[in-house]
Amino acid sequence: MQNWLEIEKRHDSGVYNKHELVIVRGKGARVWDIEGREYIDCVGGYGVANVGHSNPEVVKAIQEQAETLMILPQTLPSAKRAEFYQTLTRLTPEGLVRVFPTNSGTESVEGALKFARAATGRKKFISTMRAFHGRTFGSVSLTWEKKYRQPFEPVVGPVEFVPYNDVEALRAAVDEETAAVVIEPVQGEGGVRPATPEFLQAAREVTREKGALLILDEIQTGFGRTGKLFALEHYGVVPDILTLAKGIGGGMPMGAIVMTDAVADGMPKGGHGTTFGGNPLAMAAGVAAMRYIEENRLWERAAELGGWFMEELRRIDSPKVREVRGKGLMVGMELKEKSAPYITRLEKEHAVLTLAAGPTVIRFLPPLVIEKADLERVVEAVREVLA
Structure with a gap:
């Protein structure tokens, strides 16, 4: 039998620290390695597997769509893409009715920054300390951790970082040059830190006062993860732009930027694009995943x-x-x-x-279909290793 771990390590780019195992199968909240050992998965693909690994409804949708049509550019309308848009905008807050489909979370953030600049005519962004919004040039510019930014500077700017949950610092930072404030309702990579209601509500108020946009990054928090369909529901705040990915596709690589009519209409024709974003295969997976989340609450x-x-x-x-x-x-x-x-x-x-x-x-990001008995085992395991 080939040593797949050594082969992967030999040819991999080396940017990730690898675990010493090879995962070959997943079902629900469990995965199995090449030796047949079973694991409780509280990684969940970094918060992707909300509906569980190999969810039957998502698998069926992908199989049927793969046999029908897999790729189609957005210049050619697609019934499956229209169905995806309809399903998604029925779930998002009122006013967020326009969608740009992407292939990942960092692409959703990148696109959101362009939409914000196009809609406002401004350049400056406000992010938060400990924020993580991705690793491509635009999104890494909003990411606080210096190890992600400094080796690649100059990155996209200007960006000003304010302390998370500091209302006064946020109000002082937003001015007539600000295109958008970008916030995670719960910081993920930054330590699983929820925003206070006062902070997000102040962000909504001050952006409206100054003519800036509010972008909420729900790439990790969206689609049921935090106990609401979207984390913004905990706060009663509706942004101008909502960035999504991870749990949206049931395991398929995909994301979306959801925005108001005013934001969408600010982007010139051809101002942004994607070859694979909105492909029928991803759209079918997204529809199936969202329906499963909704039907099973x-x-x-x-x-x-x-x-x-x-x-x-x-x-x-x-x-x-x-x-x-x-x-x-x-x-x-x-x-x-x-x-x-x-x-x-x-x-x-x-x-x-x-x-x-x-x-x-x-950090624990298990599939939302995990059984309580599995979480009981996790608690006992944590207790034992800490002892």
Whole structure:
């Protein structure tokens, strides 16, 4: 049998630190490695697998569409693309009715920045400390962590960073030169940190006052992850632009920029484009995933299980734990020391896959279809490695 791990490491670009296993199959909230070992997956493709791995409805939609039509440029209208737009805009808040389909989260952010500049005629963006919006040139410009930005400077600017949840700093930063304020309702890579209602509401107020746009990045928080269909529902705030990806496609690489009529109409014809964005295969997967989320009300499941899960993690009596926080099934356990050794032990000793969110946080992003019994096993595994 070929050593697939060594082959991947030999030819890979090297930008990722690799786990010492090869995953070959997934179903629901479980994955299996090449040796047949079964894992509880609390990585979920970095928050992609909201409907579970190999969701039957998504698989069926992809199979049927693959046999019919896989690629079609956006200059040629598609019934499946129209169905995707109709399904998505029925779920998004009132006023967010125009869609630009993308292939990933970072592309959604990149496009949103262009739409914001085109609509306002302004250049400046406001982001937040600890923010993560992607790694391509535009999105990395909004990403706080210096290790992502500094090697590639000069990046796109001007960008001003304000402390997350600091209302006064935000109000002071937004001026007549600001094109948009870009905020994650819950910071993911930044440590699983929810926004305060006052912060997001102030962002909406000050952008309206100054003629700027509000962009909410729900790439990780969208589609039920936080206990609401979209995290913005926790705050009663509707942005001018909503960036989406991850859970939107049930595992297919895709994303979307959803915006108001005014924002969409500000972009000149040909001002933005994509070869693969909006292809029928991705659109079919997106329709199936969104329908599954809606019909099974997975956000309610995330709210119930996530609340229970966080309380159980908080009950772990360990001096190593600083805080447990999050919303729904987007959960972070911040330690008083590096989290990496505990993430490794969870995998090797307990067959539980988790991921980091900064140097000291263990992050849990399980599929929203995960069973409570699996989360009980996760809690016990965490308790044991911390002991």
